[in-house]
Amino acid sequence: xxxxxxxxxxxxxxxxxxxxxxxxxxxxxxxxxxxxxxxxxxxxxxxxxxxxxxxxxxxxxxxxxxxxxxxxxxxxxxxxxxxxxxxxxxxxxxxxxxxxxxxxxxxxxxxxxxxxxxxxxxxxxxxxxxxxxxxxxxxxxxxxxxxxxxxxxxxxxxxxxxxxxxxxxxxxxxxxxxxxxxxxxxxxxxxxxxxxxxxxxxxxxxxxxxxxxxxxxxxxxxxxxxxxxxxxxxxxxx
Amino acid sequence: xxxxxxxxxxxxxxxxxxxxxxxxxxxxxxxxxxxxxxxxxxxxxxxxxxxxxxxxxxxxxxxxxxxxxxxxxxxxxxxxxxxxxxxxxxxxxxxxxxxxxxxxxxxxxxxxxxxxxxxxxxxxxxxxxxxxxxxxxxxxxxxxxxxxxxxxxxxxxxxxxxxxxxxxxxxxxxxxxxxxxxxxxxxxxxxxxxxxxxxxxxxxxxxxxxxxxxxxxxxxxxxxxxxxxxxxxxxxxxxxxxxxxxxxxxxxxxxxxxxxxxxxxxxxxxxxxxxxxxxxxxxxxxxxxxxx
Ligand SMILES: Nc1ncnc2c1ncn2[C@@H]1O[C@H](COP(=O)(O)OP(=O)(O)OP(=O)(O)O)[C@@H](O)[C@H]1O
Ligand SMILES: [Mg+2]
Numbered sequence: 001x002x003x004x005x006x007x008x009x010x011x012x013x014x015x016x017x018x019x020x021x022x023x024x025x026x027x028x029x030x031x032x033x034x035x036x037x038x039x040x041x042x043x044x045x046x047x048x049x050x051x052x053x054x055x056x057x058x059x060x061x062x063x064x065x066x067x068x069x070x071x072x073x074x075x076x077x078x079x080x081x082x083x084x085x086x087x088x089x090x091x092x093x094x095x096x097x098x099x100x101x102x103x104x105x106x107x108x109x110x111x112x113x114x115x116x117x118x119x120x121x122x123x124x125x126x127x128x129x130x131x132x133x134x135x136x137x138x139x140x141x142x143x144x145x146x147x148x149x150x151x152x153x154x155x156x157x158x159x160x161x162x163x164x165x166x167x168x169x170x171x172x173x174x175x176x177x178x179x180x181x182x183x184x185x186x187x188x189x190x191x192x193x194x195x196x197x198x199x200x201x202x203x204x205x206x207x208x209x210x211x212x213x214x215x216x217x218x219x220x221x222x223x224x225x226x227x228x229x230x231x232x233x234x235x236x237x238x
Numbered sequence: 239x240x241x242x243x244x245x246x247x248x249x250x251x252x253x254x255x256x257x258x259x260x261x262x263x264x265x266x267x268x269x270x271x272x273x274x275x276x277x278x279x280x281x282x283x284x285x286x287x288x289x290x291x292x293x294x295x296x297x298x299x300x301x302x303x304x305x306x307x308x309x310x311x312x313x314x315x316x317x318x319x320x321x322x323x324x325x326x327x328x329x330x331x332x333x334x335x336x337x338x339x340x341x342x343x344x345x346x347x348x349x350x351x352x353x354x355x356x357x358x359x360x361x362x363x364x365x366x367x368x369x370x371x372x373x374x375x376x377x378x379x380x381x382x383x384x385x386x387x388x389x390x391x392x393x394x395x396x397x398x399x400x401x402x403x404x405x406x407x408x409x410x411x412x413x414x415x416x417x418x419x420x421x422x423x424x425x426x427x428x429x430x431x432x433x434x435x436x437x438x439x440x441x442x443x444x445x446x447x448x449x450x451x452x453x454x455x456x457x458x459x460x461x462x463x464x465x466x467x468x469x470x471x472x473x474x475x476x477x478x479x480x481x482x483x484x485x486x487x488x489x490x491x492x493x494x495x496x497x498x499x500x501x502x503x504x505x506x507x508x509x510x511x512x513x514x515x516x517x518x519x520x521x522x523x524x525x526x527x528x529x530x
Contacts, residue, residue: 052417075423087418089411100411103404104423152423 001064003028003187004049004156009058011044018044020211021058026156026204031178031188033198033219035232036208042191043084045208046158049189050074050081062156076104080154084161084191086145090134094125097133097144101151110153118147121177139170146177157181158189163197175201195232199223207232242375247492253382255488256389257451260444261465262472262480263396264316264437270413270475271433272328274337275466278319280459281348282438286312286445287454288352294364301366305388308442316438317431319344328430345459352456360455385447392443393481396436400477405432413475464491464503467510473523483521 002025011019018041026032036042047053049060051071060067067074080101089097098118102111119126122143128136133144142162149157159178163171175197182188192198199205202219207228215222222228261283268276289311293304323340352358367380400406405428412419412429420426444465448458465484472483487506495502513520 050421052420070425071420072423072425075421081421083418083421087415087421089414089418091414092407092410096407096410100407100419100422100424103408148422 002026003063004189005059005061005064006045006049007059007061009045009048009055009060011041011048011053011055018211019048019055022208022211022213024206024213024216026187026189028155028187029182029185030203031182031190031201031219033190033192033202033205034208035192035195035198035205035228037193037232039210040208041211042208043160046081046083046160046189046191049079049158072104075152075154078153078155079158080149080152080156081158082145082149082160082162084164086141088133088136088141088144088148090132092133093130094133094136094144095129097148098125098129098151101148102153105153111151114151114153118150121150121180122147139166142166142170142174146174150181154186156187156189158191160191161193162190163192163194171197195228196223199228245376247496248489249376249378249382249386251489251492252485253385253451253488254492255468255485256386256393257444257447258465258468258488259393259481259484260389260440260447261462262469262484263393263477264441265466265469266472266475266477266480267409267433267437269469270477271409271416271430272324272337274334274341275474276437277338277341277463277466278323278344278348279316279341279437279441279466280462281345282312282316282319282441283445283448283462284352284456284459285315285348286442287449287458288356288445289442290446290449291361291363291454294366301384305443305446308446309439310442312442312445313435313438316434316441320430320434324430349456349459356456358456360453362453363449366450381450385451388443389447392440396440397477399436405429409433464506467506470510471513471520473520476520476522479520479522 004026006022006024008021008023009019010017010021022045034042034045044053048055049067051067051069051074062077062079067077089100098115102114105111124140125143125147128140133141136144146159146162149159162178163174166174171194178188178190178201190198190202199219199222205216205219205222206213207215207222215225215228261279264279265275268274286308290304290308293299293307323344324337327336327340367384370377370379371383400409408419408424408429409432411422412424412426416426419429448462464487468484468487469480471487472479472481487509491502491506494505
C-alpha cells in the first residue's frame, strides 16, 4: 500500500476540466516530482489533496483511507502544503508565521526543536524573526514558507514550485533543503517547472499535460527521455 | 472656553468615544475576516440595551450582573445571526454585496421584532449612579468614570486576546488570508465564531452603556451607525484603528456639539464621506479598494 494513492481524480472549475482522471502513487519516504507546463493542473492536484479545491470524482487515499474533506482536518492527518506564491502572512512576524505552521501541534518540546532546526537550515530567518514577513525579500519569503511547512511536522509535505522566481544560488539551497527534509524521514510531493532539478532529486516522477498524466517512472529515467528533454529541459532531441 | 469646561468636554468625548470603540471593534473584526460591513451589528447593540433595561427593571439585578447579561445576550445573538444568515451565504461563496444586504435585512428585522414583541416606546434606564466625584475643580459623574473604566478594560482584554493568544494569532492570520490559514490547520469556522462572539459581547456592553447615557428604543441601532463611521475613520479591519478612530470621533463630536449641537450628525457623516473620498484606508486600515 502506498502512502498516498490518487485514483481517477477529476477536477472541474465550472466548465473547465482541469484534471482529467489522473492517478498516482506516493511511497513513504520518497520524493515524487510532478512536472508540467503552466496550466497543466499541478496546483489543482495539490489543492484537491489539501481540501481547498473540491474534486468531482475519484479517490484520494492516505494510508489506505479516504481523506476528510475539511482542509484543516487534512493538516491534522499529517499532510502539509507549501503553496505556490508562498502565501505567507504578510501582516505577521517571521516568528509568528513559523509558529502558525505548528498551529495544530501540542508537543511544546518538539515545536522548539523544529524551530531550532528551521533556524539552522535558514539562518536568515532567525536574524529576521521579529521582522514583519511582508517586508522580507522574495527569497526569504520562500524560505519562510518552507520553514513554516517543516514546523507543521508533516509526514507528507507538498511543495508547489518552491524555486519559482529565485536566483540560481537560492534554487540550490532550496533543493538541498528538500533533500534534508527527505533525510528527516519525510515524504515529499514536489511540483516544479525546473524539470532538471525536480527529476534529479525524484525517486519517482510524473509528467502532467493538460490535466492528464502522460508519463511516469523513476526520475533518472525521465531525465534520459528525449521527448522530455525537448519539452521540459530545453534541449533538442537527438 | 475656559480650561475647566474644556476638560469636562474632553471627558465627555472620551466617554462617548469609548462607547463607540466597544461598538466599532465589532465592525472591524468582522470586516477583517469576512470583508463586509456587518450592519446587523447595530441591531445587536440595540438588543443589548434592552437586555440591560429588563435586567435592571424586571430582574432588579445590580449594574455588574446586568452588564454581563448584556454581553451574553448580544454575544449569543451575534452568533445566531452568523449561523442563520451568513453561514449559508459563506457556504455558497456569495459575493460581499449579498452579505451586506442580508446584514441590513437582519438589522431591520431586529428593529421590527422588538417593536412587535415589546413595543416602540422609548424607555429610560433607572438612574444607577447619581453621585459625582470632584477632581481638581472638575466634577465627574460616577457613571462617566465607570463607563470609561469598563470600556478600557473590555478593550484591553480584547487586544490581549487578539495579540497574545493562539486563537488571536489565528484570527490575525485568517484576516490576512483565510486560505493560507486553512492550510495551517486553522478551522476558519471556529475563527468566525469567535469573532462574532467577541464582537457581540462588546456590542452588548456598549448597548448597556448607551442605555445608561441616552435612551432605549428600537431604532438606536441606527444611531450606533456612528461607530461604523469611527471604524471607517480609523481604518476598517484594523482594531487599533477602530479604537483610535472612535476616541477621536467621540471627542470631536462633543466639541462640535458644544459649538452648535445641530452640526453634530452633519459633522460625523461629512467625515465619513471625506474619509472615503480622500483616504479610504482610514488612519490605520489595510489598503483595499473593495470596501463594501
Ligand atoms: N479557481 C479557478 N477557477 C477557474 N479555473 C481555474 C481555477 N484554478 C485553476 N484554474 C484553471 O485550471 C487549469 C489548471 O490550473 P493549475 O493552477 O492547476 O495549473 P498549474 O499546473 O499549477 O499551472 P502553473 O504552473 O502556471 O502554476 C488552468 O487552466 C487554470 O486556468
Ligand atoms: Mg501552479
